[in-house]
Amino acid sequence: xxxxxxxxxxxxxxxxxxxxxxxxxxxxxxxxxxxxxxxxxxxxxxxxxxxxxxxxxxxxxxxxxxxxxxxxxxxxxxxxxxxxxxxxxxxxxxxxxxxxxxxxxxxxxxxxxxxxxxxxxxxxxxxxxxxxxxxxxxxxxxxxxxxxxxxxxxxxxxxxxxxxxxxxxxxxxxxxxxxxxxxxxxxxxxxxxxxxxxxxxxxxxxxxxxxxxxxxxxxxxxxxxxxxxxxxxxxxxxxxxxxxxxxxxxxxxxxxxxxxxxxxxxxxxxxxxxxxxxxxxxxxxxx
Amino acid sequence: xxxxxxxxxxxxxxxxxxxxxxxxxxxxxxxxxxxxxxxxxxxxxxxxxxxxxxxxxxxxxxxxxxxxxxxxxxxxxxxxxxxxxxxxxxxxxxxxxxxxxxxxxxxxxxxxxxxxxxxxxxxxxxxxxxxxxxxxxxxxxxxxxxxxxxxxxxxxxxxxxxxxxxxxxxxxxxxxxxxxxxxxxxxxxxxxxxxxxxxxxxxxxxxxxxxxxxxxxxxxxxxxxxxxxxxxxxxxxxxxxxxxxxxxxxxxxxxxxxxxxxxxxxxxxxxxxxxxxxxxxxxxxxxxxxxxxxxxxxxxxxxxxxxxxxxxxxxxxxxxxxxxxxxxxxxxxxxxx
Numbered sequence: 001x002x003x004x005x006x007x008x009x010x011x012x013x014x015x016x017x018x019x020x021x022x023x024x025x026x027x028x029x030x031x032x033x034x035x036x037x038x039x040x041x042x043x044x045x046x047x048x049x050x051x052x053x054x055x056x057x058x059x060x061x062x063x064x065x066x067x068x069x070x071x072x073x074x075x076x077x078x079x080x081x082x083x084x085x086x087x088x089x090x091x092x093x094x095x096x097x098x099x100x101x102x103x104x105x106x107x108x109x110x111x112x113x114x115x116x117x118x119x120x121x122x123x124x125x126x127x128x129x130x131x132x133x134x135x136x137x138x139x140x141x142x143x144x145x146x147x148x149x150x151x152x153x154x155x156x157x158x159x160x161x162x163x164x165x166x167x168x169x170x171x172x173x174x175x176x177x178x179x180x181x182x183x184x185x186x187x188x189x190x191x192x193x194x195x196x197x198x199x200x201x202x203x204x205x206x207x208x209x210x211x212x213x214x215x216x217x218x219x220x221x222x223x224x225x226x227x228x229x230x231x232x233x234x235x236x237x238x239x240x241x242x243x244x245x246x247x248x249x250x251x252x253x254x255x256x257x258x259x260x261x262x263x264x265x266x267x268x269x270x271x272x273x274x275x276x277x278x279x280x281x282x283x284x285x286x287x
Numbered sequence: 288x289x290x291x292x293x294x295x296x297x298x299x300x301x302x303x304x305x306x307x308x309x310x311x312x313x314x315x316x317x318x319x320x321x322x323x324x325x326x327x328x329x330x331x332x333x334x335x336x337x338x339x340x341x342x343x344x345x346x347x348x349x350x351x352x353x354x355x356x357x358x359x360x361x362x363x364x365x366x367x368x369x370x371x372x373x374x375x376x377x378x379x380x381x382x383x384x385x386x387x388x389x390x391x392x393x394x395x396x397x398x399x400x401x402x403x404x405x406x407x408x409x410x411x412x413x414x415x416x417x418x419x420x421x422x423x424x425x426x427x428x429x430x431x432x433x434x435x436x437x438x439x440x441x442x443x444x445x446x447x448x449x450x451x452x453x454x455x456x457x458x459x460x461x462x463x464x465x466x467x468x469x470x471x472x473x474x475x476x477x478x479x480x481x482x483x484x485x486x487x488x489x490x491x492x493x494x495x496x497x498x499x500x501x502x503x504x505x506x507x508x509x510x511x512x513x514x515x516x517x518x519x520x521x522x523x524x525x526x527x528x529x530x531x532x533x534x535x536x537x538x539x540x541x542x543x544x545x546x547x548x549x550x551x552x553x554x555x556x557x558x559x560x561x562x563x564x565x566x567x568x569x570x571x572x573x574x575x576x577x578x579x580x581x582x583x584x585x586x587x588x589x590x591x592x593x594x595x596x597x598x599x600x601x602x603x604x605x606x607x608x609x610x611x612x613x614x615x616x617x618x619x620x621x622x623x624x
């Protein structure tokens with residue numbers, strides 16, 4: 001029986017990055033009805049930008065801020081300039097359009113940075129403390145804390161602020177909210193900003209915890225989307241629980257002999273199980 | 288006067304249709320006979336892959352154009368089909384055609400089992416589940432690798448890799464290209480038979496309105512499942528054809544991003560027209576090869592495809608094929624009476 005505790009610790013940190021990304025996806029979907037498949041690619045871009053600035057001798061805090069800023073700005077630009085043109089098409093088509101953003105970013109990152117094995121180093125990697133007999137690096141603790149902080153902040157924001165109220169109204173009924181004077185594009189824009197910022201933070205952390213690769217980080221969106229499916233794209237607590245469960249399961253399966261190599265199929269299993277659970281009563285969704 | 292034009296118009300119409308089909312058949316025959324001889328070795332292989340991927344794209348467009356279903360796992364299913372085709376071919380030494388069919392059936396079954404929970408839900412969930420499926424299959428394939436003539440369940444050889452046996456009729460690259468084009472034509476035939484028959488009518492009704500279809504007595508789930516199975520079968524055939532063309536498959540060549548690319552290019556090529564999948568197949572393999580000829584980074588192709596998808600979604604929902612048809616229509620209006 002292998003010792004699972006170190007795997008649990010690293011799993012919870014990875015889970016935290018999934019949660020950050022998934023919270024962004026859920027907030028965006030609730031406000032604007034777009035499932036953002038490019039969440040991972042935005043995070044990857046943020047990580048690459050930070051890495052480049054550090055490589056060229058820039059100060060690290062500036063590099064992180066620049067990375068998050070780039071992903072936020074890009075998300076905002078897409079949300080403001082391109083997404084409204086698809087506002088009246090199918091939800092599927094709006095989701096597929098974000099895939100094209102992912103493809104463009106994937107090609108861009110492959111062109112500029114290539115697929116060399118890299119890792120983004122954060123200064124918190126060298127700091128660590130003991131917790132129940134396991135050494136925990138500060139990066140992992142920071143990731144976990146940021147995920148908790150972001151989730152709580154977003155929940156409070158949605159529940160208390162005026163903009164949050166407008167976003168919830170939009171989630172309920174877009175046409176009625178527009179009629180009542182909610183500035184749809186403005187609320188949408190803020191949702192894209194929140195989601196892009198969370199994507200950037202999540203991407204930078206994941207580039208440190210795993211590795212800095214365009215493909216890997218872009219498809220880190222899969223566990224995040226899976227967590228959002230568990231939360232039915234509406235419930236933040238369920239999304240967080242889903243993200244934590246997926247990250248923890250992935251990590252805990254690492255030392256298990258037979259299933260170990262297949263641990264990255266965990267998000268898929270979770271999402272299918274969630275879908276089956278959701279449709280346990282037979283019901284058609286009419287369009 | 289009006290009666291006369293009414294009487295004449297069908298005659299004129301059939302005439303034109305006949306001419307069009309004769310021209311199409313001539314072009315097709317010309318392509319089958321002449322194209323393999325004029326191509327260099329490298330381009331011949333590229334076109335073989337393009338033909339196989341045109342079948343893959345046909346499987347995407349079948350789902351998308353007939354039912355509006357978005358499947359992002361078709362390229363992964365191609366890998367599944369290729370895996371089973373290679374396994375059967377190496378394991379039992381069966382003829383190529385049997386291996387091809389086995390690959391198709393295996394991919395259909397695989398796609399069906401995994402897609403079933405999502406098929407009863409709205410399109411968005413199907414897209415999400417199939418994207419995850421593509422990720423999961425990528426993991427499976429990179430863990431197992433493709434069979435290459437070894438023993439055991441996985442058929443991994445430790446020594447030299449053995450090439451997949453090609454069909455008896457098509458041992459050379461030229462012959463195999465012709466063979467692949469014939470398979471492509473047969474796949475088109477299968478799809479057209481479906482579209483003209485009962486399933487096509489049911490799909491059209493479901494696409495228009497599920498409520499309508501239900502009250503019309505159409506078994507919605509059964510017909511959706513049938514479309515999904517058929518499309519998985521086509522993807523499997525494409526995978527087997529790809530495996531036969533190269534002789535082996537590379538475990539790292541089936542990432543989830545390829546599935547997304549296949550879907551994107553099917554939209555860009557034009558999912559609603561028969562020529563769209565062929566354009567998509569050419570873009571997926573011949574366009575990067577062309578860039579390679581000019582020493583341009585292959586990542587540029589990815590950027591172009593992404594931008595193309597965005598453009599197609601916003602302004603040209605019928606893709607390049609639709610634009611070609613519009614241009615041809617405008618041309619005919621102007622110059623042909």
